[in-house]
Amino acid sequence: MRVIPTPPPPVSIQVDLNKKKGKMEPVWAWFGYDEPNYTYMKDGKKLLSELAELSPVPVYVRAHSLLVTGDGKPALKWGSTNAYTEDAKGKPVYDWTIVDRIFDTYVERKMKPMAQMGFMPEALSSKPQPYGHDWQPGQPYDKIYTGWRYPPKDYRKWGELIYQWVRHSVKRYGKKEVESWYWELWNEPDSPYWGGTVDEYNKLYDYSVDAVRRALPTAKVGGPHVTGPQGKRGATFLKAFLEHCRSGKNYVTGKTGTPLDFVAFHAKGSPKLVDGHVRMNLGTQLRDISSGFQIVASYPEFSKLPIIIGESDPEGCAACGMQTNPENAYRNGTMYSSYTAAAFARKYELADAHQVNFKGAVSWSFEFENQPWFYGFRDLATNGVDKPVLNVFRMYGMMRGNRVEVSGNLAYHTMAIRDSSVRRAEPDVNALATRDTASNTAAVLVWNYHDDNVPAAASPVDLAIKGVPTQQVTVTQYRIDENHSNSYAVWLKMGSPKQPSAEQIATLEKAGKLAQFEAPAQVAVTNGTVRLKTDLPRQGVSLYKLTW
Numbered sequence: 001m002r003v004i005p006t007p008p009p010p011v012s013i014q015v016d017l018n019k020k021k022g023k024m025e026p027v028w029a030w031f032g033y034d035e036p037n038y039t040y041m042k043d044g045k046k047l048l049s050e051l052a053e054l055s056p057v058p059v060y061v062r063a064h065s066l067l068v069t070g071d072g073k074p075a076l077k078w079g080s081t082n083a084y085t086e087d088a089k090g091k092p093v094y095d096w097t098i099v100d101r102i103f104d105t106y107v108e109r110k111m112k113p114m115a116q117m118g119f120m121p122e123a124l125s126s127k128p129q130p131y132g133h134d135w136q137p138g139q140p141y142d143k144i145y146t147g148w149r150y151p152p153k154d155y156r157k158w159g160e161l162i163y164q165w166v167r168h169s170v171k172r173y174g175k176k177e178v179e180s181w182y183w184e185l186w187n188e189p190d191s192p193y194w195g196g197t198v199d200e201y202n203k204l205y206d207y208s209v210d211a212v213r214r215a216l217p218t219a220k221v222g223g224p225h226v227t228g229p230q231g232k233r234g235a236t237f238l239k240a241f242l243e244h245c246r247s248g249k250n251y252v253t254g255k256t257g258t259p260l261d262f263v264a265f266h267a268k269g270s271p272k273l274v275d276g277h278v279r280m281n282l283g284t285q286l287r288d289i290s291s292g293f294q295i296v297a298s299y300p301e302f303s304k305l306p307i308i309i310g311e312s313d314p315e316g317c318a319a320c321g322m323q324t325n326p327e328n329a330y331r332n333g334t335m336y337s338s339y340t341a342a343a344f345a346r347k348y349e350l351a352d353a354h355q356v357n358f359k360g361a362v363s364w365s366f367e368f369e370n371q372p373w374f375y376g377f378r379d380l381a382t383n384g385v386d387k388p389v390l391n392v393f394r395m396y397g398m399m400r401g402n403r404v405e406v407s408g409n410l411a412y413h414t415m416a417i418r419d420s421s422v423r424r425a426e427p428d429v430n431a432l433a434t435r436d437t438a439s440n441t442a443a444v445l446v447w448n449y450h451d452d453n454v455p456a457a458a459s460p461v462d463l464a465i466k467g468v469p470t471q472q473v474t475v476t477q478y479r480i481d482e483n484h485s486n487s488y489a490v491w492l493k494m495g496s497p498k499q500p501s502a503e504q505i506a507t508l509e510k511a512g513k514l515a516q517f518e519a520p521a522q523v524a525v526t527n528g529t530v531r532l533k534t535d536l537p538r539q540g541v542s543l544y545k546l547t548w
Helices: 034-040 040-054 098-106 154-172 175-179 198-215 233-248 284-298 326-331 334-354 390-397 414-420 485-493 503-509
Strands: 010-021 030-033 060-063 084-087 092-094 112-117 182-185 220-227 262-268 271-275 275-281 306-313 357-361 402-408 428-438 441-449 457-467 472-480 522-524 532-534 543-548
Touching: 010 182, 010 334, 010 428, 030 154, 030 306, 034 098, 034 198, 034 485, 040 098, 040 390, 084 402, 084 522, 092 154, 092 334, 098 112, 098 154, 112 543, 154 175, 154 198, 175 220, 198 220, 198 233, 198 402, 220 306, 233 262, 233 503, 271 326, 271 390, 271 441, 275 326, 284 334, 306 334, 326 334, 334 357, 334 390, 334 414, 334 441, 334 543, 390 472, 390 543, 414 522, 428 457, 441 532, 457 543, 532 543
Parallel strands: 010 457, 030 060, 060 112, 112 182, 182 220, 220 262, 262 306, 306 357
Antiparallel strands: 010 402, 084 092, 271 275, 402 428, 428 441, 441 543, 457 532, 472 522, 472 543
């Protein structure tokens, strides 16, 4: 007897363009990566150009290892600029050649550095050897923790290095440009990324802020970029840092407190392999975010400062491919794109709930130069071909103005996902909507997400958009699914070629772009309401753009 699968229940989504929820702050227009030398390589420059083009605002870029000693040759989890060395007498030697090459690449594209003050140059490290590493996926992660992670043996020399860097930047790019950057200290100092104590980090922060402000008094400086604050380690470090900035003794001035212009922490999910399929954990990432927002909001002095989630991802290791880490098999296809759509919408909701100044969430996903095709790194493109997840950001780039109210019968409440993730039988079919009165447009992003990446029937969606101030609108639907905006699916159909031909690469590049689901259509407005219907596949994402 053949078992006929139960069709999914119909989904009803209502959007009210007249009920404003808040500004559509482009918190998604932030990206980062471990390997800074990829920045100016062929595919790195191509991807940065695409990110700049898709965003209506300047994109912020964060990269590690901007002060690491070395020859500038990239490797996984490694990069270097050789910005600081010392001569035989211990006198500092500054060389900004590679740093300039990185920042020039950003500035030429109207992008903004999130300039990371780190890691420790070999000549300044209090425990320099061994310094470099040759880590590869599948090897123990601890292999990366070498001499770059330790405090300086001379804090004054560190301060002078930072002063010279900021001063050089102002001279090269201009005061106004550098004022728009964010200067930050280190990465995840509550983890083995920092080989010192909390107090030593606070001391390094004091010297860093003093140096930045001496070179440019109007510069923005912050930190501490701890790991997920739902964990005791990250929360304890974050609170100790905020206490120091509020009422601790400044290591440079001897006075009370230290300037702080923004607060940064990280948030990660936790996928696992369950019964042969990938199970995501969006709730884990949202709990990090909620805990971090709550901690910052509990300090009256800092509660209105910009908050930047310095890394905000489905899990923690971008360079761990799916061959060595099979739980990361979500990265090539539509699982990653639907997760990203659902996650960013909930970040806005959590910021609303905690009433904080949410400025940005850095997707720690870029590209890995000259690596195998679709290896399963957490990246936006492979060998210059865009992956489905990049098209979610293209969709976000078309959402302007204010966020407006959305309700629906199969939508998971944000707090329910935070606490329990998306584990019920029903998927999370929900939407994020905006209205831009300046351009007479609206946009509705709809996703069909579930933590479990298993086959399922498409969900019939009935979308009602209220408050449309005209008699007719032009509707354009864009789609990410198995057959649209999906270079990975096309590559699989080609037979997964390890060395695609020039013709195949051209086909893959075209498949990687954001695709229209159907031709733009004129749709009548009845009593101020537009009704749209579609069948949205599991892990699919649609963007409806309305113009009048």
